Amino acid sequence: MNLPAAPTRRSLLPFAFLAPALAVEVAIICYPVLQTVWMSLHDFVLFRPNSVPFIAFGNFARAFMDPVFWLSLWNSVLWIVFIVLFQFLLGLGTALLLNRSFWWRGLARALVVIPWALPSVIIGLMWTWMYDYNLGVINDLLLRLHLIGAPIAWLARPDTTLPSIMLALVWQGFPFFAVTILAGLQTVSQEQLEAAEIDGANAFQRLRSVVLPAIAEVLATALLLRTIWVANSLDVILVMTGGGPGYASHTLPLYAFLKAYSSMEIGYGAALSLILTALLLFVVYAYVRRAARAEAAA
């Protein structure tokens, strides 16, 4: 290496360092994705492995005729919109509060992040226990406060099950927005804030006209990233209700998973997960463009 390396060797060197990471990514991610595409074009059922007829877009056509697909898609829309919205609002409020100075701010900032660190199985377990019909603390509190007259079977009623799981997700994910927005708030110019204050702007006007425009880029990136994660997340639903009662808490990724795993209709499950990917593609594209631009600027 002390000698000047030959040009070809030098240009190959970075790829030698990249080889291990690229190799596993290709084997464990790229190859499966391609295989999913292949599966989606076949009538592939796991308990009938020797007959896998090519059916072109048959699986996709089937989805369009499938009422459960449309229900899952609609649930996914509700799921994404409300979870991301409430995570965002709660996270923004938390970040604005944590941006003020008080003596235990460091502790508060550390504690608020904890829900985000927990495994989905534990989140499902905690919330299932709190939603319990007889012994759950949520029914107990609401009864004591006389907000409800009788206990509610939160996870067993078709009208309450999805909102109940969504609350657990809001709880789990708002710390992400809080810490991201908090980091963004550190970059807001103090001079501008003071100038606005001297000009007589009240706290809300300062927030709208100075703070929010300054952190707009951070907010946009955080929203895109979170949308992708929330759209893909299915394990908390799987753990809490398995998609039930009936199809009441089916979202698109969960339906794809259940079709492939429980019904063993791998071809159809693959097609459903590809539809999800296609729907998310423009969100991913918007995020990646931002992130790549930031990296190029760094």
Added chain:
Amino acid sequence: MIERSTPLRRLLTVEVPILAIIGFALAPYLWMVLTSIKPDADISAFPLRYLPSRVTFEHYFTLLAQTSFLGNLFNSLVVAVGAVAVGLAASVPAAYAFSRFRFKGRQVLMTQFLVINMFPVVLLIIPLFVLMRYLHLLDTYFGIIIGHSTFAIPFAVWMLTSYMNGIPRELDEAAMIDGASRLQTIRLVILPLLMPGVVTTAIYIFVTSWNEYLFAMMLSGDHVRTVTVALQLFVGEFTVQWGLLTAGGTLVAIPVTILFLIVQKRLVSGLTAGAVKA
């Protein structure tokens, strides 16, 4: 900002609201821990008993002595440590390449790592199950370790690249001018300086693997069942025994909570760097 709020005003407008938010953030966790140290009679008492009449660790003893839970904890530990080892072995060199070389395709490859991170897990998990079955890697440590490290590598590469960009290039150039080979430079100059980043990334991979459920569930059988998969099976098995279930939940949650609190500040800045810098 001009600080003119009185202590009382600050208490009411900042400290009380933030206390309420932290209460919301911690309540489910505390309720789980509290349930796990209550005697069974308290758990099924009606109306609910909020505080235990006496503190007991009987659920923990039962769980560890009479179920497979201890073995499951061990499996999760092996898988997570393995994922950290494989993940770092692949992502440190990759980060070095992205940070220290400017080559054709660099931007495309970096972007590729981001895009990969965004794929729905369902998209991967179905063919991976078929692939692992074909390779006879179902229910082996190796199969789960490879899967978990692969899921963590894209983010690990981005985090480490940004850490490595923070180490001045002049340092490695000086070492190479002094006659150190490239590998010596990496080992003696870059890695020691990169250590905080490596530790943070290692904890990120560990927590990701420890927490993962879906992939571990599809790939593990009786031999290498991880703790999240086992706990979920217990939920079906011991539906009414909430003392046992919350004890298990607490045992799984505490290690990640501690690890997360240790590196919280650095991990959060690493995870949010992409968003904040944009």
